[in-house]
Amino acid sequence: MTASPDLGTPRTATPDLLRAVFRQHAAGVAVITAQGARPVGFTATSLTSVAADPPLLSFGVGTAASSWPTLADAEHVGVHILGEHQQELAATFARSGADRFGPATSWRSGPEGVPLLGGVLSWLVCKVVARVPAGDHRIVLAQPVVGDPAGPGRPLLYHQGRFNALRD
Structure with a gap:
């Protein structure tokens, strides 16, 4: 029998434990957009x-998020993969109360009326096929209908509560 590595002291699963564990998980950064009475979006x-x-793809959205009422009814959404040059854009779409579609944001109305952001690594317009309850969130399942994978740059990452770039 092989000795196990030191796994530390186990902690009871709580929201804080989940957040602490996922701070160790580097993730790509996307912005999800939808059109309602006005455009909405979130990081x-x-x-x-x-x-x-x-x-098919999926993403989670909190039901308390300002974007949720529009996303709850949207037939189509935009999915934008951000580049390392877009840290400020990621922060804008993550910040509560920010003017996400203000003059500082380059965007246009795309297929199905979905707001499309400029300068992203890639984007998709997707048809929403399901919204699955998951605690205080919904998991949105969506089917891509059109997109472009050929944007400039390298991906933006999120790790340890900060936006980061890949290292060479």
Whole structure:
């Protein structure tokens, strides 16, 4: 029998424990957008590729988020993969009360009326196929319908509560 590595002292699972563990998990940074009475969007690190056939992705959104009422009804959403040059954009879409679609944000109305951000690494417009309750969040499942993978730069990452760039 092989000796196990030191795993430290286990802690009871709490929201704080989950946050502490996931601070150790480096994640790509995306912005999710939708159009309602006005455009809405938020920074997400929960973006996941779910299936290749048919193509499906998922992301989580809090039901207390200002974007949720629009996302709860949206038929289509925009998914934007941010580049390392877009830390300020990521921070704007993460900040409560920020003017996310103000003059400092480059965007246009795209397919299906979805707000598309400028200068991103890649983007997709997706049809929402399900919203799954998950505690104080919803997991949104969406099927890409159109997109562009050819933007400039390298990906932005989120780790230890900060936006980071890849190191060479």
